[in-house]
Amino acid sequence: MIASRGSWVIFVSVAFALFISALPVPVSWRGYLPDWTMLVLFYWVLALPARVGVLSACLVGIATDILDGSPVGATAVGATLAVLVLLLSYQRVRQFDVLQQSFVVGLMVAVVHLVEQRLETLLGWQHLGTAFLAPTVASMVFWLPVRNSLRALRRYYEVQ
């Protein structure tokens, strides 16, 4: 087992993703923006599955819930389950080319939001239509740049 180091890089990148999603954007853009936090989380899970796992996913999900104003725990359950799937298949997903990877990531983002939507509906928060799935497509498109920049960051700071 190699000594882990560079935890702060993981922490800062997730915090930065949360910050980016809090940036003010015109209302009409909101459906075309990716789920930054989940993209960053998924990258770290695929890169360092031994360090970033379901508990980290749960914490990141709770942070997202607090920021979004969703009922605390809804996104967290979604993120935990999506990361569980990634942890069970990371060796295969790593071998995929970027297009296939982005499909997997998009699917996982969709899983997060589907679970979140289901739990919120159980709590009486109505969702109309499929607006809650809007970040899926954008997340697929943005997977490549996010992955590449985080990979560069990981190599530069030798996070392991």
Place this chain on the structure above:
Amino acid sequence: MGWRVTLAVGCCLLILFYLRDHPALERPRQLGTDAAALIYSVAAAPGAAISGLAEFFRSHSTLRSENARLQQENLVLKGQTQKLAAVLAENGRYRALLNSAETIEREVMVAEIIALTAAPSRHELVIDKGARDNVMLGQPLLGADGLMGQVTKVGQYSSNALLITDATHAVPVQVLRSGVRGLAEGTGELDRLVVRHIAATTDIREGDTLVTSGLGGLFPAGYPVARVLEVISERGSAFSQVIAEPLAPLDRGRHVMLALELGPGASDKP
């Protein structure tokens, strides 16, 4: 890994279904609301600085013309307020005649919008007044032209307010002209409200103003909400659907007003 998943999901479900409204967790909830508001205000700071700078460099003539316009507007508004005072007094006398104990106070508190929250399917604002400024759960949020929403989360220094267009929001309304009552539901679009289940023979038409009816006890009666855009009645259907446009500009402006006058049931959960 199994026990971790069970732990994480179990904790989340516990929080979601049992601890969400638990009174003992009031303090952490407030902290969460405030922390989110802090992140939003930091994220909005560069934009605010740029617009502040633009404001600083605005030309003298623009400012003068704006000043002139505002003075004129102020004069008009002052005139209208005088009329309002007379009307209020008259209304008070009528209420006395009807033995109604209801007092009419229309005091407001001004708050600044920090941000719209990040969830794309939700219409929720973060504002810069909280429990410290006596903001209460369920307090109506007003724009310059009409009702905007209600306070749903209160932190110490900030709160969240759900807009009337959010898909989970509904406000009891009545048509100002004819007094017909209905329920204006949010659609998830910032410029649309819908009133369903209006009997097809009801007197409601395009251009009518919808005001809060005060039923349900959450919103005080009489605040303007929306203007009717379209009445859709399908042939053979007993009900028509009314599409309305909110009067308050929900996607513009920086300031909102919190009505200090609460409906009788406003302290209940919204």
